[in-house]
Amino acid sequence: MSDFTHNFWSIFIGAVTLISIIACLVLLWVSGKVKVKNATADNSTGHVWDEDLREMNNPLPRWWVGLFILTIVFALVYLFLYPGLGKHAGSLGWTQKGEYEAEMAKGAQQVAPLYAKFSGMSVPDAAKEPQAITVGEKLFLNNCAQCHGSDARGSKGFPNLTDSDWLWGGTPDAIKTTITQGRTGAMPPMAAALGGADDVKNVAQYVLSLSGSPHDSLRAQLGKAKFGVCAACHGQDGKGNPLLGAPNLTDDVWLHGWGENAIMAMINNGKTNQMPAQGAGHGGKLTAEQIHLLTAYVWSRGGGQGQ
Template identity: 45%
Template sequence: MSAFWSWFIILLVVVNIVGLVALLFATARRRGGDGAGSATTGHVWDGDLEELNNPLPRWWFGLFVLTVVFAIGYLVLYPGMGNFAGRLGWTSGAAAADELREANAKLETLYAGFRGRSLDALAQDPKAVKIGRNVFANTCAACHGSDARGAVGYPNLVDDDALYGSDGETMLASVMRGRHGVMPPLAATLPDGGVDEVAHYVMSLSGRPHDARLAALGQPRFETICAACHGKDGKGNHALGAPNLTDDIWLHGGGDVAAVRAAITDGRSGTMPAWASVLGEDRARLAVAWLLSQNPQRAGAPSAAPAAGAQ
């Protein structure tokens, strides 16, 4: 704060206090003599009912004086007069830092009890699961939903399908380091109706309604272009985050021909941000433990994908 504004605030505070004290003592004096009915406002009702203008009772006046004394004492001890820091040297920043250190000390004690244990073991610990549920709700639910079952474009985290692998360590790597999945637009590489043909072939892989003739034409195109990521059988590739096209789980859209055609034509891009700097490993592990607890069959699943950076 500049010196000008500091002195401006000091002057403003002093003028207010002096003005309030002057007003207080001015209204404390009795007016119009000593008679009980002499200090009136001049207002009369019903002929003889007068409105008196007496000073405050002494006990009430004393309370006002005490508030002024308290205010002056506060301004001497604590900041409030421009750049004057107060005799105690208190600052809101220092107070917040002290509270943060105290909170971190408590959290350190709490998280220390969960370190060194496997994610599968934490998924069986009610206390760890409860804390992990809170971490997930505060951090992850905005995208994946409060029940972790996702939405269009945001994967379900508690089913048996996972783009990069469903074991705890792979899920932890996704949380800590993030994921970036990209499917390039392929319309230019599939001319002469190739997009429709491949779309119908993809629909046939999961047994959904499709045009058999177009699907037959799309199969060689799929095996030439799409199999590099999704595999010749269409079952995907965890190492690349390429989805399984033979099941009935669809991340983008409802699994109809139009949605598949749009994905082939325009491509898809999805980013899961890295949360290591926000959550830290302790809280991330507890969040993953909660996810594992929602589908116990996933605990102990074989790891299929390394930690992913930007792909």
């Protein structure tokens, strides 16, 4: 791919563009100079269609030629002012990025009074304001619904934001941190640490027993002794650790699927989940004021802690 960033391609594109414009001028000039030989007395070319439809040997209309020349002049002026000739940036220095940033700045200025109205409120207080929730919902639909669904109930691999199960904590501050900075949860492959395939199956049965799911009680009892390897993250009681993003294994909420096979796949293969950062200072595009209202909306969906 490095070949396509070489300076040659910039020159090539600029040259092709200019040659094409010049070729249009040449074509216009030639078409105006060339005369049909052996034209008939009635000033036709001698070509006849449908018995009486004759092609006349008239020059191009002046108004048409004038418009054609104007389009060429416009093209040259445009290429001088704006980017279009390879790496030539244009005399105005216009860029799509600059246009986007200017539009975003204009939009931010227009809505600044609205965000200022709620920025001084706590998240629980903002969650009580219908206007704040309306703005938060729009932010959610534009930035979060692609993964968590328009109803915020998530899907396999994407957390449900309306229940009480929170990998990293469901307090307003925890939710705001998650949205702003993003999260990366990693479950390493643990089969080797547990022992053999039989040990993996036993631990899977024990994990099922923690949530009251149907399980093999004998295998679960055998897996309990091996669960100590998992307790470093999930806790000895299996209730997880929000500081590590380790899920609670006792609440019957299964982010990546329920059942022995799903749990064994997690133990054998591990899993890495990432919530991308949305904060403008962390690679995202949302301002602190927007994240404040987005947090209020997510927290208000019913699963936020402290309600």
